[in-house]
Amino acid sequence: MEEKTKILLCEDDENLSMLLREYLQAKGYHTDLAPDGEAGYKAFTKEKYDICVLDVMMPKKDGIELAKDIRNLNSDCPIIFLTAKTMKEDILEGFKAGADDYISKPFSMEELIFRVEAIMRRTKGKKVKEKDTYYLGKYTFDTQRQILSIADSQIKLTTKETELLTLLAANVNEMVERNFALRTIWIDDNYFNARSMDVYITKxxxxxxxxxxxxxxxxxxxxxxxxxxxxxx
Amino acid sequence: MEEKTKILLCEDDENLSMLLREYLQAKGYHTDLAPDGEAGYKAFTKEKYDICVLDVMMPKKDGIELAKDIRNLNSDCPIIFLTAKTMKEDILEGFKAGADDYISKPFSMEELIFRVEAIMRRTKGKKVKEKDTYYLGKYTFDTQRQILSIADSQIKLTTKETELLTLLAANVNEMVERNFALRTIWIDDNYFNARSMDVYITKxxxxxxxxxxxxxxxxxxxxxxxxxxxxxx
DNA sequence: ATTTTTACTTAACAAGATTTAACTGGCCTC
DNA sequence: GAGGCCAGTTAAATCTTGTTAAGTAAAAAT
Known part of the structure; x- marks a missing residue:
């Protein structure tokens, strides 16, 4: 049996972390949550993770400290930081503590997946199963090329069309929640983005x-x- | 045994310089540090370096002065300046003093690596282990010779074409951010450079x-x- | 020294992508 | 079955990207 990639996610905002876990799960990753740095450290000592996603600002022990501790266990587990947009210093600090990458909030979940997969590609070389072609009835949907084909006609999709269809295709015959889609692709689930999504559903x-x-x-x-x-x- | 590329890094912010050294090391470069211009000069006379990375603002002797002194030793060692973003005058001065390139702070480390490798590609021609031929479908792209071939036709690319295609090819099937490309190749991500990049994407x-x-x-x-x-x- | 060529940038405009707006109709509850 | 919310559609507005051509400057050729 194929081993799932395991992610340790340290993030104190429970809303966000649950959401991320759900999404990562949908993408075939196993995710463990920790609400603060200490819990994160404990989890890390008990389990073997393929990748750590750490919020910089966390109670008890911040992401930077945690990263250092993780590095001290002489682990080469890749680390991605979540930082507030403006905090350039955090980023530098983060790299010093041994980070592999960082994402500034707010970010879309697609972005996170993207970074995770980029890192897995670099480090493990393998293990990214990431399906990139879906077969939907008579249609073929190539997410990489953003092309939807049927019979011998190919249609180039736009970025948003691709993102939305990918999300739906990843959950064929299952429901995708409106808000989940909005927060995944549009980052924010406000009124206008909801209207925008309607438009894309129509398309x-x-x-x-x-x-x-x-x-x-x-x-x-x-x-x-x-x-x-x-x-x- | 293969000789490592040797870099002299003059930078007074110790935080930053340690960080950069660590990163360069991870990328297979040997890096010596100097905390100011005088120390940098001393180091340069004692060792042979493949490339110099100089902060413009430094105590005792600034980067511009140091570059002039290095050029006076009639050395053709490539020089990259680190400048504050706004300091356009620094950049001019720097080029006058014989700089090969410059990077404005804050910069990402990927950017630095890319510049270093671009320069090594231009100057030494050799020594860069970095892949120098990419196979893109039926195309072969030789970054050294700046030649793109398909079937039996060879097309000579210009410098900018090569730089952009190299950056993209180094990240095949992954996204390269607009701003990253702009800052890496065009140095500044202003409106006109963005238009210019569009033109090159078309080409x-x-x-x-x-x-x-x-x-x-x-x-x-x-x-x-x-x-x-x-x-x- | 002048012309020619080449690489690149600037300009101007065209096309495309996405969002906002306005309106229509459906579904759900009471 | 009326009122409120939710969803669907279309078109306009806004912002991003693409294309072509003209402009500039430096290098190469004559």
Whole structure:
């Protein structure tokens, strides 16, 4: 059996951390949460992780301290910091403490996934399974090239179209919550972004109309579900 | 045994210099530190360096003075300046004193590495272990000779074309941020340079149009991604 | 020394992507 | 079945990217 990549996520904002875990899970990562630096350290000593994502600002022990401690265990586990946007000093401090990368808040979850995968690619070389082509009924959707094809026509999708369709395709025949999609792709789930997402749902529906077995349905008040016939993996 | 590239780093902020050394070391460079211009000069007379990275603002003897002195030893050792972002005058002075390139603070370490490697590529021609030939679908891209070939046609690329394509090729199938590219290649990420980069993206797309599996796609508001089929290493 | 070539930048405009706005209709509750 | 919220659609506005051509400056050639 294939081993899942294991991520240790230290973040004191529980909202955020639950959300991130959910998303990482959907992407096939196993994620353990720690609400502060001390808990993070404890978790790190008990389990073997492939990657650590540490908030810089945390109670009890901040991310920088924690990173140093992790490095002291002479671990070469890659570390990604989450920092507030302006804190250039944090970033420097972070690199000194042995960080591999950092992301400034606010960030979209896609961004996090992207960095995680970039690091896994660099370090492990393998282990990134990251599906990049989905088969949806008669459609083929290449997330790398941002191309949706059916029969012999290829349609180039825009970035947002790709992001949204990727999210839906990663959860075919399962519901994706509106807010989850908004926060994943648009970062903020305010009124206007919600309208914007509506617009993109409309666009995707048009793009997907050539196969009657494929479509996006709305679950009132909850979210959307991409419907497509099951295919062999 | 392969000789390491030797870098002389003159920088009075010890935090920063230690950090840079660590990073350069990780990238396979040997780095000597000097905390001020005089120490830098002394070090330079004693050792042979492949490249000098000088902070402009330093106690005792500033980077400009030091560069002049280094040039007086009729050395052709490449020099990179570190300057504060706003100090346009420094940059002019620096070039007058014989600089090869400069980086404005704050900069990312990737940026520094990239510049160092670009210079090594230009000057030494050798010694950079960094991959110097990329295989992009049916294309072969020789960064040393600045030649892009497909089938039996060879196209000579200009310096800027080469730099941009190298940056993209070094991150195939991954996004390169617009600003990163701008700051790395054009040094400053202002409006006009951004337009200029657009122009070069267009040129590269034209050059790459003979293999449908290769292309540069835009990630709206973020950056570019060079798409190419995966090849065995 | 003058012309020619080359690399690159600036300008101007066209096309594309995304968001905002305005309006329409559906669904859900009471 | 009326009122309120949620979703769908379309078009306009805004912002980003793409393209082409003209402009500039330095290098190379004559």
């Amino acid at each position: 995707l529906r048009k793009l997907l109309k050539d196969d009657p077995d494929v479509g996006i349905i709305n679950i009132h008040g909850k979210g959307y579900k991409l419907i497509a016939p099951k295919t062999e993996e | 590269l797309r034209k050059l790459l149009k003979d293999d449908p599996d290769v292309g540069i796609i835009n990630i709206h508001g973020k950056g570019y991604k060079l798409i190419a089929p995966k090849t065995e290493e």
